[in-house]
Amino acid sequence: MSNAGIEISGRIEKMTVFTVVLPVRSRRDHGIGAVAGEIKNVLVKLETADGIAGWGEASPWAAFTGTAEAAAAALDGHLRAVVVGRPAAHVTRIMAHANAILVGNWEAKAALEMALYDVRGRELTVSVSDLLGGRVRDHIPLSVSIANPDFDEDLELADRIVADGVRLFKIKTGVAGHAFDLKRLETLKQRFPEVEIRVDYNQGLTPLEALRYVPDIDSFEPGFIEQPVPAENWEVMKTLRGKIRSPLVADESVFTPAEAFKAAREGIADAFSVKIMKSGGMRRGQEIAAIAAANGMPCYGGDMFETGLAHLAGTHMCAATANISLGCEFYQATYYLETDLLQSPFPATDGRVTVPTGPGLGIAVDEDKVRHFTVEQAN
Ligand code: MG
Numbered sequence: 001m002s003n004a005g006i007e008i009s010g011r012i013e014k015m016t017v018f019t020v021v022l023p024v025r026s027r028r029d030h031g032i033g034a035v036a037g038e039i040k041n042v043l044v045k046l047e048t049a050d051g052i053a054g055w056g057e058a059s060p061w062a063a064f065t066g067t068a069e070a071a072a073a074a075l076d077g078h079l080r081a082v083v084v085g086r087p088a089a090h091v092t093r094i095m096a097h098a099n100a101i102l103v104g105n106w107e108a109k110a111a112l113e114m115a116l117y118d119v120r121g122r123e124l125t126v127s128v129s130d131l132l133g134g135r136v137r138d139h140i141p142l143s144v145s146i147a148n149p150d151f152d153e154d155l156e157l158a159d160r161i162v163a164d165g166v167r168l169f170k171i172k173t174g175v176a177g178h179a180f181d182l183k184r185l186e187t188l189k190q191r192f193p194e195v196e197i198r199v200d201y202n203q204g205l206t207p208l209e210a211l212r213y214v215p216d217i218d219s220f221e222p223g224f225i226e227q228p229v230p231a232e233n234w235e236v237m238k239t240l241r242g243k244i245r246s247p248l249v250a251d252e253s254v255f256t257p258a259e260a261f262k263a264a265r266e267g268i269a270d271a272f273s274v275k276i277m278k279s280g281g282m283r284r285g286q287e288i289a290a291i292a293a294a295n296g297m298p299c300y301g302g303d304m305f306e307t308g309l310a311h312l313a314g315t316h317m318c319a320a321t322a323n324i325s326l327g328c329e330f331y332q333a334t335y336y337l338e339t340d341l342l343q344s345p346f347p348a349t350d351g352r353v354t355v356p357t358g359p360g361l362g363i364a365v366d367e368d369k370v371r372h373f374t375v376e377q378a379n
Contacts, residue, residue, distance in 0.1 A: 010087050010123055014047040017076045019068055019376040022307065023338040028147040031174040031204020031227075032252075033063035039305045040068040042108070043341070043370055044075050046083065046115045054088065054118030055365045056111035057310040058277070064202075064252065065107055065277050065304065074108035076378040083112060088119035095281065106255065106280035107304075113281035114313040114361070121360035128313065128361055132282060132320035139352040140301060140318050141327035143168035143198065144335055149176060151184055155191070161335065162192055165351030168327055169197050174204020174228070178213045185220050200226035203252050207236040211243075218244035224300075224326070226273060227251040237268040249273055251302060256280070257287040264295040273302035274317075274324055276310065282317040285324075293323040301328030308333035308346030311353075312361040319355040328353060341369050 019042050027036040042058040058071035082097040094116060098109055117128045129135040144161050146169050148154040158169065169188060173181040181199075188197055199222045205213060210228040217225060224247040229236045231252035241248045250269035254260050255278040263269060272292050279285040289299045301318040303311065311330035318324045330353055333346035340346060343366045347354040356362025 010048040010050045010052060010089070010119070011085055012046050012083055012088060012119070013049045013085070015080050015084055016045045017072055017378040018043040018045070018370055018374045019072050020341070020370060020373040021375050022373055024305075024336055025338060026148050026153060026336075028145070028172070029149045029175040030147060030172050031202030035061070035305060041305070041307060042068050042071045042075065042111060043309065043365070044111045044115050046088070046119050048088065048119060048123075052119055052122050054115040054122060054360060055309055056113065056115030056118065056313075057307060058107035058111040059304040059306040059310050060107045060277070061304050066105070070105065071108040071111070072376065072378065074102060074105040075111060078102045079108060079112050083116070088116045088123065091116040091120060092283070095283070099280070107277045109280040110276040110310070110313070113283065114276070114310070117282065117313070118360040125359045127357055127359060128282070128316040129319040129355060132286065132316060135319040135355055136322045137319055138355050140315060140355070141168055142166055142331060142348050142352050143170050143327050143329045144331040145170045145172055145200070145329060146184065146188065147172035155187070157335065158188065158192065162195060164349070167195050167351050168223070169195055170200050170226075170329060171197060172202060173199050173217070174201035178216070181213075182216060185217065185222070189220060196223040198223040198226065200251070201228040203227055203230045205229055207233055210236060210240055214240055215243055218246050222246050224249045224271065227253065234263070234266060234268045238266065241267070241269065247271055249300060251275075254278075254288070257284055257291060260288040260291045264291055264297060269297075271297050271326060272299045274299045275302040275304060276314055276317065277304045282313055285317050286321050289321045289324050297323070298326050299324040300326040301330070303329055303332070305336075306330070306332055307337060308340045308342040308363070309361070309365055311346050312356065312363060315353050315355055316361065339369065339373075341365055341373070
């Protein structure tokens with residue numbers, strides 16, 4: 001293939017797709033559904049002819065973005081053809097090609113893009129945040145979610161994470177009744193006056209419930225209130241926004257840059273939760289952040305039930321994007337998974353994530369661990 005006369009080395013010659021099942025420490029109840037026992041994610045490994053390997057992860061949730069089975073099939077059956085034989089230097093072209101041949105499947109595309117940037121960073125000996133424009137911050141405040149139906153267990157977790165330096169909580173509400181939500185908010189506010197508490201309904205309220213309950217939550221002055229109503233209820237989001245003082249965050253209502261543009265224009269929220277599993281990768285996450293910035297809105301670094309691998313990609317995106325300024329929730333590798341898949345721990349300490357400086361994503365995957373938890377593999 002001609003590339004303006006420049007010889008591009010490092011063609012990707014091998015792609016391997018691993019479906020992994022990972023045990024988790026507790027049940028998590030969210031507005032749209034629960035997760036218990038284990039999660040199923042999909043990892044992709046790209047290897048170049050020069051012996052460089054890069055890794056990516058799809059972290060789907062059936063109730064939210066899609067299924068692991070669909071992500072594995074998208075990578076193995078469709079996206080393999082757009083990446084094998086091409087150099088990682090062509091990441092933008094490869095992702096355009098991926099979007100042309102396959103609609104949606106954002107988690108699979110996020111995994112592919114992540115692996116390509118990991119390869120490219122390792123080839124150039126620069127970090128992924130350097131490739132995304134260069135970092136504007138070296139640390140990102142870490143939020144941990146309070147989502148265990150057993151609130152006493154969550155209080156034990158809260159004591160531990162505050163001792164670790166965490167100063168942001170996000171309570172998952174709209175699952176077990178308004179009284180339970182108010183009780184947890186009141187208890188946590190009294191017990192941890194130093195912690196900023198945020199609230200995330202994950203679409204858990206009907207519009208009528210939201211009009212009744214959200215103003216009560218607002219009176220506790222949470223840092224923000226996220227997605228009280230179903231994703232498509234944009235008009236209710238607008239109405240609620242006019243009734244409360246706390247910032248309103250759109251998560252499930254905004255997956256893509258086009259949705260972010262319309263949401264900003266219609267004023268459905270004060271901020272967006274940007275997740276690479278919704279946007280289809282870091283670059284499209286940055287596009288959403290740019291739309292938000294043009295509208296004077298900040299963004300929050302959201303995630304799904306990810307391992308440290310996808311957390312790393314989210315970390316580099318947040319590091320290289322000025323207005324993803326509301327912190328991140330990359331806590332699962334540290335506080336939720338029984339075993340993470342990285343060779344050294346995901347760098348969440350002292351209540352913040354430290355952006356790795358090494359090449360690519362900055363921390364390599366432990367392939368023995370990946371293989372240990374693999375239930376299906378496609379070469
Ligand atoms: Mg959310």
